[in-house]
Amino acid sequence: MMKMLLTCLAFVMAVSAVQAEPLRIELDSPNIEPLPFAAPAFIAESAGADQYARDLAAVVSSDLQGSGLFRAISQDAFISQITSFDSPVQYADWKAINAQALITGAVTTTGDGQIVVKFRLFDVFSEDQMGEGLQFVGSTNGWRRMAHKVADAVYSRITGEGGYFDSRVVYVSETGPKNARLKRLGIMDYDGANQQFLTDAQAIVLAPRFSPNGDRVIYTSYESGFPKIYVLDVASVGRRVLQDQPGTMSFAPRFAPNGQDVVFSLTTGSNTDIYKLNLDSGQRTQLTTSPAIETAPSYSPDGTQIVFESDRSGTQQLYVMSAGGGEATRISFGQGRYGTPVWSPRGDLIAFTKQNRGRFHIGVMRTDGSGERLLTASFLDEGPTWSPNGRVIMFTRETAGSGGSSTLYSVDISGRNLKAVQAQASDPSWSPLLK
Template identity: 55%
Template sequence: MVRTLMVCLLALIATTAGAQEPGPLRLTISDPNVEPMPIAVPVFIAETPDAAALAAQITDVATNDLTGTALFRLIPREAYLARPASVDAAPDLAAWRAINADKLIVGAVATLPDGRLAVKFRLWDVATGQEDGAGLQFAGSAAEWRRLGHKLADEVYTRITGEGPYFDSRIVFVAESGPRGARVKRLAIMDQDGANLRFLTDGRDLVLTPRFDPTSQRIVFLSYASGQPRVHLMDLATGTRTELETLPGMTFAPRFSPDGSRVVMSLTQGGNTDIYVVPLGSRPRIRLTDSPAIDTAPSFSPDGSRIVFESDRGGSQQLYVMPANGGEAQRISFGPGRYAGPVWSPRGDWIAFTKLLGGRFYIGVMRPDGSDERLLTASYIDEGPTWAPNGRVLMFFRDLGGPNAVPVLMSVDLTGRNLRRVPTDQPGSDPAWSPLLD
């Protein structure tokens, strides 16, 4: 099979090399007015008879990931003039040009002798007739078949946009039920697209603000289990749960350091709130701020050298950046209104925040030096942004207010386009995006 692929590839290069054709089509997602790219995705071929149902479902998972970005548009399958018989054969590109497809994904699914599932695909640039990157195969347990679709979509997205992958990731959030005055809040986890929801806590104790370790499948969150708000650590693989810090008082607003070795958080004693770094392990905690103001919502830069946080030390909530070991803080937010909950992008290029102005809440971004402020969304309450692993999409929660309002999860591109509801079975708040799965 490898030989067949090689032969096809060489033949195509021979026919196109002399013509000085442009390279394969690329999307630049920093352009807020980008037109969705038309793609053709025939239902994946079942290479073993028992894979037919999953082949169709995996096709849907991958297609929904891609079209959900609004960067791609699926050409309806009824319009297709050809049906690929094999991943290994060169497709009839004229048939795909005729329906104005820019890209063609040909995929196949097979059950392997050991029971695992294999998905392979080739991406074709229809205009040039070139294969866009090499054919690729993923294998995984049949129980995790959706992840194979996400990995395929990640590969396609990355090749065409040049941005990092993010579809094969998960969301931990606070699932809410019950009336507004007596909400039951449970930690829940689901795939990035809303599938495979399961609960991590039983709702007996109030839980808030889960945040992922960028290096592993661990979270920190706030729990009232002891009667006091305290930061807890949970290993998602084992379900093991521990209280993180033994200082008396309220601990909250936790976030991991980029290397996963420390947690930065707020501690309130005697009504005053400051920021501390708590190493996981036996090393002592380090106090980073010491002011009578509310210093909270700390977030590390991805290189670990700085921390952005909010403080009302100047009279109202504003954003400040300080060295990761404490020291002098520089204010970076200067627009009208109050700024809260800053979160440094995993790429380091932007800081997302919640802004309060004129009775409305906004999700916005600014550069780490405070320049280029952009507001992406607005409503009665838009709060708590979390970054996709590639730093190009944000998720947050929205609450429209009123006695019967319930919060929902929303996502939006860094450019402000493609604002959409994230499907959840029940109301949700405080989303936290996981790192990319292995």
């Protein structure tokens, strides 16, 4: 027994002698230098797989580099080429170009329209493979999702947290002039690829939100002439209107984490309050009763609390109440007004829109309102949505003037890596990681 233990120890020491530093990105560190990696074209292991081999590596690179945490090394710099998925890695050649991580892959297409993707991740300076190799099988038209899954695995192994690349975003596509804008629901991969429309542009649609498992979308539509809430099945694109009282208007819906309850705003007369509806039983519960405007409710991930905005103090501010309603605690106290709060999927932060001195910001604060940080500033930023891992926020940025238009942007919760994702689009909602 003792002898075996010693052997193990010797092995560990041998490894650590090679290892300069563990390959790791600490997401909470204040300064992150993008980690250089190499992702050579995957190996095409069957005839007809060449294009996939190149495209897969390109999407993996694009995902990782797009996160702002990694930097892809140009293929022109490569000394070694990967010629076979199973041949030994020439670590010295990758060290020489400072590739700290190396991603290798192989792809096979089968006669029946299937594709098999394998990959390995190497810690170059430790001269070791990181984690097991993985294999994904699916239909060829899902090849981008497989690339996203590879990138998610790499992200996860190096950061120690879940990824967010294999996900989708539902949003509102916007075309036409500002005073007669055509709006329709669109859905796309998180990076803007594979756009499809879910509704036509006959009626104004607003603020779609995914169900907790991504199978449904809840949104507001004017198809009856009045704002009402609809639930749309993503696979069939079938939709149904939520029951409501005649003469009322409803909007700002969002699912509870249980997928059965939805919260939303309902306007009767001049007053807007927050209600909950159980989709199965049809039972409706009024959660706020103040004569002020109460809207934009969002559940905590454990389903026990709801954050929302109210102007009961005179201006829009953020409040937290129990999921059953009742007494609410104000959590926003800074300058300006706060709206559209959204609870992070990790439960630790609340993202919001802030208006102050004629500028709009996307910001985050802890759930008790402390630690407020503004991540963006522009003429008009609004409507944050969280990536599945709670590390990135997507939102709408609108430009000023008669030619003003909306674009989806994303930004890290650190405020880094601000970038445009999709033009002529608004009201994004990020799905959970796909299964």
